[in-house]
Structures are given as structure tokens and as C-alpha cells.
Amino acid sequence: MFANFDFDVIQRSWVYLFATGMTFTLKLTLMAMLGGTVLGTFLAMMRLSSNKLVAGFATTYVNIMRSVPLVLVIFWFYFLVPYLGAWVTGSNEPMQVGAFSSCLITFVMFEAAYYCEIMRSGIQSIPRGQIWAGYAMGMNYWQTMGHIVLPQAFRNMIPILFTQTIVLFQDVSLVYVLSITDFVGAASKVAQRDGRLVEMYSFVAVVYFIMCFGLSSLVKKLQQKVAIIR
Numbered sequence: 001m002f003a004n005f006d007f008d009v010i011q012r013s014w015v016y017l018f019a020t021g022m023t024f025t026l027k028l029t030l031m032a033m034l035g036g037t038v039l040g041t042f043l044a045m046m047r048l049s050s051n052k053l054v055a056g057f058a059t060t061y062v063n064i065m066r067s068v069p070l071v072l073v074i075f076w077f078y079f080l081v082p083y084l085g086a087w088v089t090g091s092n093e094p095m096q097v098g099a100f101s102s103c104l105i106t107f108v109m110f111e112a113a114y115y116c117e118i119m120r121s122g123i124q125s126i127p128r129g130q131i132w133a134g135y136a137m138g139m140n141y142w143q144t145m146g147h148i149v150l151p152q153a154f155r156n157m158i159p160i161l162f163t164q165t166i167v168l169f170q171d172v173s174l175v176y177v178l179s180i181t182d183f184v185g186a187a188s189k190v191a192q193r194d195g196r197l198v199e200m201y202s203f204v205a206v207v208y209f210i211m212c213f214g215l216s217s218l219v220k221k222l223q224q225k226v227a228i229i230r
Helices: 008-047 052-067 068-089 100-125 128-136 141-178 183-194 197-229
Strands: none
Touching: 008 052, 008 100, 008 141, 008 183, 052 068, 068 100, 068 128, 068 141, 100 141, 128 141, 141 183, 141 197, 183 197
């Protein structure tokens, strides 16, 4: 089965694959995770707000984002952001945003919907008595969230947040549709150049499996540690 495999193509190109492709994949994953966590936390607090208009807006946003395939959101933002930027600046020409900025905005806004639901469940796991205690100390809603509720919610949700980040790491491979050189895109270029599609895509699958399985194992150990702390 492997008699015709050309393993040398991997040896010749692994520096390019990791230095260019994997570096971009990890960079976009990290930036999208940070942006998505911040935006998702605000959305979670909005969903739990007593203001029905604010809660309704956040709920609608989350439901829309979770109902649309990510690849369609990537295309939508890639073509929309330049015209949206021109509308904001009053320019007659579409703004030059670039594929990376479009993808980053897309992933932050898309992943925020999922991080929102994780954070919402984490906030709701905190006993209501602690919230009332914050109010009794003279804190308002946002101060109670920032000083009492969110620190505990983040600690409880760390394993799930990391699990969602692993999913995000896999989803980043979709930037390939915009011809961005992520890890999959870099492997595809080498495969097309050398005519070794099977070898390169098999290598990509093995690398993704090793990284995701390793990270999932770490998350499992972290989850056990957090359970002991509780």
C-alpha cells in the first residue's frame, strides 16, 4: 500500500509547512480565541441581563451565528467587510482589508457565539447568593460580575474553553478556501507542485490528530484537577 509513497516530499517540505503554515494556523487560533472569549463574555452577560432588549439582541446574535455554516460566514465577511469599511469611512471605493483581517473578524464573531454559551453556563453555575452578597456590599451588576462571578466562572469553564479552542484550531483550516497559506494551504501548495496529494494530505491528517489528541488529553487532566479543587 505504501510502496509508491514518496516520504521524501515530507522531509523536503516540513520546514516550510511548520514555519509558514502551522505558525499562521496557531497565530490565527490564538488571536481568535482571545477575541472570541472577550466578546463571548460580554454576550453572555448581555444574555443574562434583566433588560429584555439587550438579552434579546444577544440571543438573536448567538442563534444566527450557531445556525450558519462557518465557511459561509467566512465568504460573507470576506466580501462584505471592504464595503462596510468604505461605508464607515465614507469612501467611494471598497476598503482594502485583506484576507487575514477578514478571517480574524469572522472567527472572533463566530466563535464568540460558542464562547458565550460556555460562559453563560459558567456564570449560571455560581450560586445566586454570591451575587446578592455583591449587591449587599454596594456593588452594581457589572462590578459584581467582574469581581465575584466571572473569576469563578472562568476557573470552572477552563476545560470547556480549551476544548472549544481545539475545535477552533481545526476550523482555522477553512481559511484555505480564501487561498491563505495556513498549514493545510501550505501542504496543498506542496502537493500540487510535486504531484503528491496523498502523501501531503495524509501527513496533514497525522499532524492534526497528534496535536488535537495531545491537547484533548491535557484538557482531560485539567478537568480532573479542576474537579478536585471544587
